Amino acid sequence: VAYAGVWQPPPGLLGNFPHLQAIFSLGAGVDHVTNDPALPRVPIVRIVDPDLTMRMSEYVALHVLMYHRRQRLYDAQQHERVWREHDQPPASEVAVGVMGLGVLGRDAAALLLRLGFRVAGWSRSLKALPGIETFHGPGGLEGFLRRTEILVCLLPATPATAAILTLDLFRKLKGDGAASGAYLINAGRGALQVDADIVAALDEGSLCGATLDVFPTEPLPPASPLWRHPKVTITPHNAAASDPRPLVANILRQIQRFEAGLPLDHVVNRGAGY
Amino acid sequence: VAYAGVWQPPPGLLGNFPHLQAIFSLGAGVDHVTNDPALPRVPIVRIVDPDLTMRMSEYVALHVLMYHRRQRLYDAQQHERVWREHDQPPASEVAVGVMGLGVLGRDAAALLLRLGFRVAGWSRSLKALPGIETFHGPGGLEGFLRRTEILVCLLPATPATAAILTLDLFRKLKGDGAASGAYLINAGRGALQVDADIVAALDEGSLCGATLDVFPTEPLPPASPLWRHPKVTITPHNAAASDPRPLVANILRQIQRFEAGLPLDHVVNRGAGY
Numbered sequence: 001v002a003y004a005g006v007w008q009p010p011p012g013l014l015g016n017f018p019h020l021q022a023i024f025s026l027g028a029g030v031d032h033v034t035n036d037p038a039l040p041r042v043p044i045v046r047i048v049d050p051d052l053t054m055r056m057s058e059y060v061a062l063h064v065l066m067y068h069r070r071q072r073l074y075d076a077q078q079h080e081r082v083w084r085e086h087d088q089p090p091a092s093e094v095a096v097g098v099m100g101l102g103v104l105g106r107d108a109a110a111l112l113l114r115l116g117f118r119v120a121g122w123s124r125s126l127k128a129l130p131g132i133e134t135f136h137g138p139g140g141l142e143g144f145l146r147r148t149e150i151l152v153c154l155l156p157a158t159p160a161t162a163a164i165l166t167l168d169l170f171r172k173l174k175g176d177g178a179a180s181g182a183y184l185i186n187a188g189r190g191a192l193q194v195d196a197d198i199v200a201a202l203d204e205g206s207l208c209g210a211t212l213d214v215f216p217t218e219p220l221p222p223a224s225p226l227w228r229h230p231k232v233t234i235t236p237h238n239a240a241a242s243d244p245r246p247l248v249a250n251i252l253r254q255i256q257r258f259e260a261g262l263p264l265d266h267v268v269n270r271g272a273g274y
Numbered sequence: 275v276a277y278a279g280v281w282q283p284p285p286g287l288l289g290n291f292p293h294l295q296a297i298f299s300l301g302a303g304v305d306h307v308t309n310d311p312a313l314p315r316v317p318i319v320r321i322v323d324p325d326l327t328m329r330m331s332e333y334v335a336l337h338v339l340m341y342h343r344r345q346r347l348y349d350a351q352q353h354e355r356v357w358r359e360h361d362q363p364p365a366s367e368v369a370v371g372v373m374g375l376g377v378l379g380r381d382a383a384a385l386l387l388r389l390g391f392r393v394a395g396w397s398r399s400l401k402a403l404p405g406i407e408t409f410h411g412p413g414g415l416e417g418f419l420r421r422t423e424i425l426v427c428l429l430p431a432t433p434a435t436a437a438i439l440t441l442d443l444f445r446k447l448k449g450d451g452a453a454s455g456a457y458l459i460n461a462g463r464g465a466l467q468v469d470a471d472i473v474a475a476l477d478e479g480s481l482c483g484a485t486l487d488v489f490p491t492e493p494l495p496p497a498s499p500l501w502r503h504p505k506v507t508i509t510p511h512n513a514a515a516s517d518p519r520p521l522v523a524n525i526l527r528q529i530q531r532f533e534a535g536l537p538l539d540h541v542v543n544r545g546a547g548y
Binding site for chain 2: 051054055058059061062065066068069071074075077078079081083084085086088090091111114115116218219220222227228233234235236237238241243
């Protein structure tokens with residue numbers, strides 16, 4: 001076995017292949033691979049594919065628009081046969097913030113910009129993106145949060161981002177208390193969030209809604225209070241499902257290039273964890 | 275009174291102003307003005323404003339994405355604490371069709387194209403739009419419907435479009451019967467649709483879902499079966515709410531131009547009705 005394409009391999013498994021030359025993660029994240037203490041010292045390749053990117057951006061657009069257009073409020077009105085229009089700020093007055101400006105975060109931010117939102121991004125290192133206000137590093141986080149009403153999290157799970165989504169963080173978000181409070185959309189990794197803090201933030205009002213595709217424990221346990229919380233939308237870690245057709249073709253192209261002596265693309269920096 | 279800005283004026287009212295020089299509709303449609311048999315023979319100006327256009331396009335994107343990403347199915351699963359992923363076709367395999375290719379239809383179609391969908395459009399007269407397959411006239415309608423899975427209706431209400439959305443039309447839509455059946459989104463005008471035919475199409479399965487912002491009678495009467503139909507999403511005619519700030523500025527610019535001797539923009543063709 002020279003190449004392994006994996007999703008959540010059992011720890012230790014990949015150490016059994018002495019001829020392994022590269023590991024391909026079948027999803028955008030790689031923490032499911034790097035968490036293995038017996039991982040062989042071969043390159044780990046993230047999947048970067050337009051198909052995967054587009055799926056993530058459409059998930060982000062859908063859930064930002066559901067909050068922006070107050071879809072849950074209109075659903076509740078429909079259930080009560082109520083015909084009532086509410087204030088609708090233009091997108092240009094709504095501040096969306098994207099945490100994580102890798103391939104996925106940049107594409108989502110560009111789509112949100114096309115939709116007319118005021119878009120900012122936060123990342124570990126400084127990035128410059130056209131039309132998007134950028135913040136970076138621990139020192140830039142508070143300024144980013146203070147101007148953000150809808151927070152979209154697309155960070156990778158690394159030691160630096162573990163449990164970054166806390167009650168303290170949510171309290172820094174900008175909510176005007178009226179039409180648009182603060183909202184969270186986490187389609188990054190479950191390890192980024194503290195479930196109990198999300199519930200606390202929703203119950204105290206520092207968050208008005210949360211859309212969660214990922215959880216510290218997946219599948220989300222039936223006992224979790226998130227399932228039936230009236231302000232929570234849950235999807236089963238399918239924001240950007242890996243379609244095997246484009247992904248296999250992508251990996252085969254990488255192997256061909258590698259065997260022709262060319263470098264692999266999108267190799268994980270093990271120090272940074274992504 | 276030289277200029278009137280109106281929304282659903284009582285019939286006969288505008289005939290009381292002998293010095294009237296132009297009528298400005300405060301919404302995208304003008305049927306609420308042209309239906310007045312005593313309407314004075316002065317220009318009727320449609321509002322065409324980027325703010326209104328962007329609101330309509332975001333409504334269309336939101337509801338197309340809700341169907342594409344099967345949000346109602348995931349909502350139902352969440353209610354039952356079910357963690358289950360379903361097949362998710364890429365947007366490039368989903369055919370969206372936009373009826374009406376005026377300013378609103380063209381912008382919505384361009385946004386859907388940006389989201390990766392296979393987009394086609396149908397209009398009264400032939401139009402060429404980059405990246406969008408176009409059909410036109412009564413002769414082009416069937417071909418347009420046969421390739422369309424998600425039908426977005428942004429037509430104006432005219433004698434030619436009255437009650438165009440019938441059971442017979444819905445039966446021509448492409449539904450694969452599995453993951454993605456056919457869906458209707460009507461954000462055009464209520465006069466375009468036959469409510470009973472929508473219910474019949476949903477109940478027989480030729481439609482799998484309908485999102486309706488407009489109705490023949492508004493507000494939608496409490497007795498309508500649409501309110502509680504499990505496959506219907508209702509919004510209170512607010513797909514593109516008229517924000518007075520940009521619209522008043524737009525009308526004042528038109529009046530200034532008109533008084534300087536320049537022609538009015540977006541004057542309604544009374545023969546066509548839009």
